[in-house]
Amino acid sequence: MTDQQLSERPMRRALALAANGPATGVNPRVGCVILNGDGQTIAEGWHRGAGTPHAEVDALAKIPAGGAVGATAVVTLEPCNHTGRTGPCALALIQAGISHVVYAVGDPGHASSGGSARLRAAGIDVESGVLADEATALIADWLAAARLGRPFVTLKWASSLDGRAAAADGSSQWITGEAARADVHSRRADADAILVGTGTVLADNPSLTARAADGSLLRAQPRPIVIGTRSIPADAAIRSHPQSPIFLKTTDLAAVLHDLHDRGIRHAFIEGGPTLASAFVAAGLVDEYLVYLAPTLLGGDRLALGDIGVAGIADARRLGIASVDRLGDDVLIVARPVTTQNHPTPSPAVAPTDRDAHRTTDLNKETRN
Template sequence: MPQPELYEAAMRHALSLAANGPVTGGNPQVGCVLLSPEGEIVAEGWHRGAGTAHAEVDALSKVADARGLTAVVTLEPCNHHGRTGPCSVALIEAGVARVVYAVDDPGRASAGGAEHLRNAGVETVQGVLKDEAETFLEKWLTATRRGTPWVTLKWAASLDGRSAAADGSSQWITGTAARQRVHEQRAEADAILVGTGTVIADDPSLTARGDAGEFLEHQPLPVVIGERPVPENAKLRQRGYVAAGTRDLDLVLRDLFGRGIRRAYVEGGPTLASALIAAGRVDEYLVYIAPKLIGGPRTAVGDLGLPSIGDAIDLTFTAVESLGDDILITARPATPAKE
């Protein structure tokens, strides 16, 4: 029987395979490695997006006979019929002898694969490299466990915290390198959220584009939060969007999760940003700081309802990056976002 060290090495390879899959689309990035009884890799696979073969099935398709093999999978094999059949059943029917996985599937419909495998006589080993897999799948796992998307809040500001000049002008606070990074981050999100005030004031297209202005492969779904209608001549009407029709953030986020949104990128103005922060709904902050002083009343974040310094929301910096003359600060709440 293979040793735990072999399982860990195979799991680490499976995690590297999983990274080949798309981060968007609602499904997790999953990798799978098939080991022979001697511990050699005989096949591998990963999930390429919604509607395609899951990692286990992808790997199984590459062997003529899987009887007696060990499947090493980054996530518990699913146990439900979606666009594809349950992976637990595929593994059982293939005759796999053992399944090793890192993290339990938290999905209400998809969980239970390990139990189904055990009931069919397949040995299961769980928790191998669990911490590494939890970190790799953090955004998807967090969203799935609580039923609302992972929320990333972005803003750009001057060194003194202003998002616009007194006359409302804000283009461009940051330089080209920072603005291009924003487009890349948009392409890694399922949805991009703004308030109706931003749509009315700025008429954004909310697209993800490359250096030459070309559309990137993935375009996030624009979501407009608020009660006011989107203007008839707005650019968003040319590409499609979701109008929330409400300011109820809990309702909006639950609805987005039901639409398959797992990663939400927020680019609204200070009103939406402040509402999300005050409601404890932000999982990650991306703050672009430009070496400018603007002054005036237009701050990047508005009133959070915090009466004193003792009530301040504590954050933890996780990264600081230079982008041309600007810097990007990534931060997380010291206390995790609201469940």
């Protein structure tokens, strides 16, 4: 059995531990397993959220002083090399006497990266890339946000097979069935924020909560973000959301994303309707598409997307299919820009060009998906 194969077993355990952490927030989910010289597990740890011990420190705290000398630390993310609310994990491993570190995926953060170099400089044997794909999938949104300084953006819509998000009279409840709607609410709960335009709020008065099948609120709730310049009534349902809504009176989408990143939001979930959706697509700011297709035909002009700047087939926005799942009678297609389908690296958060400006200034006319 190769060294890589020997490392995979504890790394799978570390990934399982990492999944216990919160899916949202400024910090990633990380797990750590520490092995003695015989390959036996002597401690485990995982990160429980911002301000709490990182996974490596959590595991080391369970070992008596001197008990980690010569041990191996298996971590899902490269040990950090900076001081924030907690100290550098690379330094903690060095001080504990760890002799070998195995990690899955590198830390792309400008401030937090460099842990592996620090470990090697201290004479520690470092191995990287073990189960990298699995680790990347677990924290893909955080990794993207760390690289770009903006949230990972998921765009969701539900439509008929002929691409309509509503019937000719504007009605859209419900295009998809219960299984698809339950999946949407679960994914809402996994995001830091849910974005809509003012038109959606004014037309549909949505609550934007993540709910169970019986209507009760799920434990995790996305922060509601309303984009656009029109005022929202004092009695709007969104104002009763468990998370205080943020109203951004702008149509500069790049500025919106940078603002949200500064507020600690790392994963933004867009449900705003065709106008807002089209603006984000046209600006090249969508990293993941969730398209729920119902086996029905509606016809008419209520399309899920409007103008996205595609004048001819050569301009088409090419996507790669990440997965296709059956949800009751409906189908969910998860797609990503072809350059990001395997290891998501979203498009740069640049401001919309003059060509795109007219697509980002009409968010007040938003309609519901």
